[in-house]
Structure formats: C-alpha cells, structure tokens
Amino acid sequence: MKGSSPLLDTTPLHVREARRRRLIYGLLTAFFVITQIIWVGVPVLMAVLWSLVDPQHPWSFPQLFPEKLSWAQWAYVFKYTNIERALKTSYSVAPLAVLLSFVLSLPTAYVLGRKNIPGKKVFMLVVLLPIIMPGMVVALFLSRVFAAFHLTQSFFGLVLAHTLMGIPYMIRVLTTSFESIPQDIIDAAENLGAGTFVKIKDIFLPMVRPGLLAGMVFAFTTSIEEFNLTFVIGTPTFETIPTILYSFLGYNFIRTNASVVALIMMTPNIILLFIVERILKSDYLSASLGKV
Amino acid sequence: MKRVILAILVLLLAAGIGFAAGAKEAPKAAAKIDLQKATWDQIVAAAKAEGQVTFYAWYFPDYFKEAGIDFEKQYGIKANVIVGDQTANFNKAIAEKDQAVGTIDVMIVGGQWVKTTMDLNLFYGPIKSIIPEADKLAPSLWEVQEGFLTRGFLAPFHRNQTGILYDPEQVKSLPQTWQELEAWIDANPKKFGFCDPSKGGSGQSFVHSVIAHTTGGLEKYKGDTDVVQSKVANWNLAWKWFQDRKDKLTITMSNNDSIIRLNGGEITMTVAWDDNVSDQMAKGNLFKRAKMYIPKFGLAGGGDTMGVLKNAPNKAAALLWIRHITTKEQQWKKFQMVKAYPARMDIAIEGTLLTEEDRKNNAIPWFPAPYKSYMISEFVKNVLMK
Numbered sequence: 001m002k003g004s005s006p007l008l009d010t011t012p013l014h015v016r017e018a019r020r021r022r023l024i025y026g027l028l029t030a031f032f033v034i035t036q037i038i039w040v041g042v043p044v045l046m047a048v049l050w051s052l053v054d055p056q057h058p059w060s061f062p063q064l065f066p067e068k069l070s071w072a073q074w075a076y077v078f079k080y081t082n083i084e085r086a087l088k089t090s091y092s093v094a095p096l097a098v099l100l101s102f103v104l105s106l107p108t109a110y111v112l113g114r115k116n117i118p119g120k121k122v123f124m125l126v127v128l129l130p131i132i133m134p135g136m137v138v139a140l141f142l143s144r145v146f147a148a149f150h151l152t153q154s155f156f157g158l159v160l161a162h163t164l165m166g167i168p169y170m171i172r173v174l175t176t177s178f179e180s181i182p183q184d185i186i187d188a189a190e191n192l193g194a195g196t197f198v199k200i201k202d203i204f205l206p207m208v209r210p211g212l213l214a215g216m217v218f219a220f221t222t223s224i225e226e227f228n229l230t231f232v233i234g235t236p237t238f239e240t241i242p243t244i245l246y247s248f249l250g251y252n253f254i255r256t257n258a259s260v261v262a263l264i265m266m267t268p269n270i271i272l273l274f275i276v277e278r279i280l281k282s283d284y285l286s287a288s289l290g291k292v
Numbered sequence: 293m294k295r296v297i298l299a300i301l302v303l304l305l306a307a308g309i310g311f312a313a314g315a316k317e318a319p320k321a322a323a324k325i326d327l328q329k330a331t332w333d334q335i336v337a338a339a340k341a342e343g344q345v346t347f348y349a350w351y352f353p354d355y356f357k358e359a360g361i362d363f364e365k366q367y368g369i370k371a372n373v374i375v376g377d378q379t380a381n382f383n384k385a386i387a388e389k390d391q392a393v394g395t396i397d398v399m400i401v402g403g404q405w406v407k408t409t410m411d412l413n414l415f416y417g418p419i420k421s422i423i424p425e426a427d428k429l430a431p432s433l434w435e436v437q438e439g440f441l442t443r444g445f446l447a448p449f450h451r452n453q454t455g456i457l458y459d460p461e462q463v464k465s466l467p468q469t470w471q472e473l474e475a476w477i478d479a480n481p482k483k484f485g486f487c488d489p490s491k492g493g494s495g496q497s498f499v500h501s502v503i504a505h506t507t508g509g510l511e512k513y514k515g516d517t518d519v520v521q522s523k524v525a526n527w528n529l530a531w532k533w534f535q536d537r538k539d540k541l542t543i544t545m546s547n548n549d550s551i552i553r554l555n556g557g558e559i560t561m562t563v564a565w566d567d568n569v570s571d572q573m574a575k576g577n578l579f580k581r582a583k584m585y586i587p588k589f590g591l592a593g594g595g596d597t598m599g600v601l602k603n604a605p606n607k608a609a610a611l612l613w614i615r616h617i618t619t620k621e622q623q624w625k626k627f628q629m630v631k632a633y634p635a636r637m638d639i640a641i642e643g644t645l646l647t648e649e650d651r652k653n654n655a656i657p658w659f660p661a662p663y664k665s666y667m668i669s670e671f672v673k674n675v676l677m678k
Contacts, residue, residue, distance in 0.1 A: 251402075251547075
C-alpha cells in the first residue's frame with residue numbers, strides 16, 4: 001500500500017518535516033505539562049487536600065484521598081493564630097519594600113548596566129551575597145545593626161529589612177535591562193537634543209519596564225516570604241504570614257495547619273504572577289515596536 | 293529637576309524615619325523591685341504596673357491563646373502570645389542577649405536548647421523560690437531537663453514522655469524486652485523508625501536506651517559532671533548495633549516526621565513524644581487507632597519548661613504568667629485542650645496515651661548532660677556519617 005513503508009513514502013519532505021516538528025513540540029509540551037503537574041500541581045493539590053482534612057477523620061495510609069473534608073483547619077488557623085494581623089502587615093510592608101528597593105536599586109543598576117567601572121563583576125557578586133548567605137545568619141548580624149539605629153520593632157525598620165532582601169533581585173534584573181538598551185537609540189536621542197531627564201523618561205524607564213516588573217515580582221514575593229529578619233527584628237510588635245507559617249512548618253511540623261497558611265501566602269502571589277506575566281508580554285511587544 | 297528629585301527622595305526618607313520613630317513604642321523599664329526578695333503580692337502589683345507580657349512558644353497556639361485571654365481577664369495584663377519556630381525563638385533571644393532591654397519576657401525552653409541557653413546565661417533566676425506552689429511542679433524537672441542542669445531557673449509547665457507509637461493493625465505483639473525489640477526489627481526491616489538525635493528528643497531517648505543496653509546500663513554515669521572517657525570507651529558497641537541494622541532501621545528528620553511517616557504507612561512503629569502524638573492526632577495528622585506504650589526495657593521522659601529572660605522588659609509580668617500557666621486550673625485546661633500531661637504532681641490524670649503504670653514502671657531518667665551532648669555528636673560521627 002502506498003506510504004505503508006518508509007522506503008515507499010512519497011509524502012513531500014516538508015510535510016514530513018512538519019509532522020516531525022509537531023511530534024517533537026507535542027512531546028516537549030507533554031513533558032512540560034507533566035513536569036508542571038508534578039512540581040506545581042501535585043504539591044498545590046496536596047496542600048489544598050491537607051488543608052481540608054477533617055480533624056476527626058485523619059488522612060492516613062492506605063486512603064488515597066481524605067475520608068471527609070471540612071473547613072476546620074482553616075477555622076483553627078483564623079481562630080488561634082494572629083493570621084489577620086500578619087496578613088495586614090505583610091501586604092502593607094511588601095508594596096513599600098518594592099517601591100523602596102526600586103528607588104535604591106535604580107542608580108546602582110544604571111551604573112552597572114551602562115558604565116564600565118572597575119570591579120563590576122565582583123560588585124555584581126557582592127550584591128547577591130544576602131541571597132547566598134543563610135537567612136538566619138544575615139538576620140542575626142543585621143539585627144545588631146538595626147538595633148544600633150533603633151530600627152527594631154518599627155514599621156519603617158521592617159520595610160527597610162524587606163527592602164534589603166529585595167534589592168539584590170531588583171539590581172540584578174534592572175542591570176540586565178539597562179545593559180540590553182541599544183546604544184544607538186540613546187545616541188539618536190542625544191543627537192536630537194534630548195537631555196538627561198528626557199532620556200530617563202522616554203528611553204530608560206520605558207525600556208527597563210519589563211525588567212522593573214520582573215524585579216518587582218521578585219522583590220514582592222521575597223518580602224511576602226521573608227521570615228528570618230522579620231522574626232528577629234519585627235516580632236513581637238509585628239508578625240507577617242511566614243512567622244505564622246513557620247510555627248507549623250518548623251520544628252513542630254503540623255501539616256494540616258501549615259497547608260492552610262501556605263495557601264494563604266501562595267494564592268495572592270500566584271495571582272500577581274499571572275497579572276505581571278500578562279503585562280510583561282504586552283510590554284515586550286510594545287517595547288519592541290517602540291510604542292511604550 | 294535633579295534638585296526636585298533629590299528633595300523628594302530626602303522628604304520621603306525623612307517621612308519614613310519620622311513614621312518609624314512615631315511607630316516605635318518606648319521600652320518599658322524593668323520592674324524596680326527586687327523580685328528575689330519581694331512578696332508575691334508585690335510582684336503581682338508590679339506586673340499590673342508593667343501592663344503586658346510577651347511570651348514566645350512554638351506549639352499549642354490554641355491553648356496559649358486561650359491562656360492569654362484568661363490572663364488578661366484575671367489580671368488586666370495584656371498577653372502577647374507569639375507562636376514561632378523553636379530555633380528562630382532561641383536565635384532571637386540570643387541575638388538580643390546583649391541588649392539592656394530585650395523584647396521577649398518569657399519563653400518555652402525545650403530539651404534541645406537547655407544546655408546552650410544555660411551556658412549563655414540567658415535566663416533570670418533562680419525563680420523556683422519566687423513562683424507560688426513551685427513544689428507542686430515536677431521536682432526533678434526544676435533541677436534537670438533532659439539531662440541538663442537547670443538549677444531552678446526554668447519552671448516546668450508540662451511533662452512528656454517518650455514511648456513506642458505503633459499502628460495496632462500492623463503490630464500484633466508488642467516488643468517489651470531489648471531482645472524482643474531486636475527480633476522485631478530484624479523481622480520487620482525498615483518498619484521501625486526513630487528520629488535523628490540531633491533533630492529531636494525522641495531520637496535521643498532511643499539512642500540513650502541503645503547505649504544503656506549495649507554498654508552495661510546507666511548507673512555508672514550517675515553524678516558525673518563531665519564525660520569520663522573510660523566510661524564511654526565501649527560506646528563503639530552501641531554504634532556497632534546501629535551499623536549492623538542500618539538497612540533495617542528508618543532514621544527520620546524530626547519528632548513529628550516520625551509520626552507523619554507512621555501515618556503514611558512507611559513505618560509501623562516509632563519512638564515518639566506522647567504530647568506530640570496527642571497534638572498530631574487531634575489535628576487529623578495521625579489515625580485515631582494509633583497506640584503508645586513504654587516498653588519494659590525503658591525509655592526516657594522529660595518535660596518542657598519556661599524561663600524569664602534576663603533582659604525581659606516585664607519581668608514581674610513574666611513571673612505572673614508562669615504562675616498563671618502552672619495553676620491547677622490552667623494545667624487542667626491545657627490537658628483538656630491539647631492532652632499535654634501536667635507538670636503539677638497533684639493532678640490525677642486518666643485516659644492518656646501512656647498508662648500511669650507504664651510511666652511508673654518503665655520510664656527511665658536521662659544520664660547526665662555532658663553524656664547527652666557527647667552521645668549526639670558521636671552518633672552523627674559514627675552512624676550517620678558512616
């Protein structure tokens with residue numbers, strides 16, 4: 001039969017190529033979807049199920065799913081922890097920390113991205129040190145500095161602490177954005193008489209906006225998830241969501257309650273990521289078309 | 293324009309600093325009275341003048357929140373209950389150690405941190421002579437906590453005991469003697485679990501029992517204030533016991549991890565703390581059919597304590613908080629809410645996971661503190677790293 005053997009296959013080469021490409025894309029997509037399900041879907045689903053386990057009907061081996069679901073674990077967290085206070089603090093501190101880390105990172109990122117300064121690579125590494133070092137080590141040393149400046153147990157101190165943790169991400173992402181701005185555009189603007197302010201307003205800021213949004217996401221999620229420094233310098237006056245989460249996730253691991261707090265912390269972050277992802281896509285497009 | 297931007301930045305910074313200064317509460321002066329000499333009524337009056345107490349815990353948020361409400365109702369003193377993580381709590385206390393006035397008044401002290409905190413001189417005391425009815429609280433726990441000397445600085449507020457937790461559907465005959473346990477482990481590879489002793493007290497208790505049974509008992513260590521090398525010379529027998537069974541034992545990551553693995557069916561028998569088990573069971577993390585016992589070969593017990601920080605801003609209120617938690621009413625309430633065994637010896641409790649008979653006959657005391665530290669480091673070196 002025609003086409004039944006590869007030797008007799010008379011299908012045009014480009015069609016076969018297209019089929020092969022489709023197969024590879026299909027396999028890659030399937031691999032991506034399966035990986036996402038394993039790495040993201042399953043843990044989230046498990047967290048949702050564990051958060052709904054009824055205390056009177058434990059979820060144990062060999063049950064595949066919980067015998068009975070209820071809101072008891074959620075009610076417990078809202079009744080017996082300071083989660084509401086923590087939510088208010090977390091979502092007040094994070095936007096301010098993002099703003100401050102942007103303001104403080106911008107000049108450094110500009111210099112690192114656009115100027116050739118000696119020791120630039122070393123500086124780029126130094127900037128990342130707070131992320132590389134263990135959180136509690138950074139917290140213990142920084143708490144001394146904060147105490148010396150009377151910044152512990154204060155809202156501003158907390159914002160500053162979260163800013164410091166967000167700055168490495170912000171600098172790194174903004175630096176890459178500044179680096180990627182074509183020099184031709186800046187030269188052309190200068191030839192047309194653009195001053196510093198016009199260049200910042202019409203070239204730098206629009207072109208680093210995708211990077212800025214990505215940096216904001218990193219800084220925001222870092223702030224929302226920051227535990228060590230907040231715990232040492234903020235509590236007992238301030239509690240954030242991770243300070244509640246760690247009480248269930250740390251030494252005294254209670255999976256049901258930890259799942260509730262993890263979901264409370266995770267959900268706004270996921271929504272934010274989707275929003276920023278949409279903005280980022282449109283921004284890249286508009287930036288490339290010069291319509292920003 | 294540059295000047296305008298600069299001015300705005302300076303203004304923002306100034307506003308922030310101003311907000312920070314305004315938001316910060318001035319630390320209260322520590323109680324002026326000599327707490328060691330004052331009468332209890334004077335301490336209560338000083339506590340009321342302080343107006344608040346900050347308490348750090350890492351478990352039982354339900355009970356401690358209720359206890360805080362009761363405290364406020366009874367004394368009119370605000371109770372800030374912070375339930376954090378054990379390690380983070382102590383790291384914070386240690387970070388604030390050199391400050392004249394810290395932020396923590398009173399905190400729970402678990403067995404793992406007694407040595408570090410006592411060595412660092414973190415707590416105010418002794419407080420045994422100050423707290424009313426102190427003699428009603430577990431006397432041995434006032435002096436020694438899980439093998440470490442506390443000398444009346446740390447107040448017992450509940451007792452706990454390690455035992456063997458098991459799934460009665462999987463385990464039909466319970467090993468009681470050392471030989472029976474060995475035979476059970478050999479017959480059921482990987483089904484017996486205990487936690488890494490550097491991560492939790494239940495694991496320490498098991499390794500402690502292994503040492504006792506492989507190296508000639510615990511009597512010889514009594515009264516020692518330092519590790520006597522000749523007495524630990526044969527501990528290699530204990531490490532050999534573990535190495536010989538490395539493929540048959542399951543070493544877990546924490547006290548609660550042991551319970552979680554039992555719930556998940558990975559293991560069917562594990563060493564656990566009774567209060568951990570009750571808590572996990574109450575929250576739906578462990579099947580209700582689970583049972584617990586102390587085998588005849590013996591497992592160690594202990595309890596948790598509370599200590600008043602040396603630089604506590606509200607020391608009198610902290611002492612009053614300890615008194616509040618150790619009253620008969622609160623001890624009973626704690627047991628009803630979270631099933632934690634009271635530290636008070638004058639409360640008769642029935643219907644616990646471990647029977648009174650088990651506690652009386654099979655609970656064993658820890659060997660002295662230096663041996664415990666030595667045991668943990670040697671276990672890591674000779675078992676985990678080999």
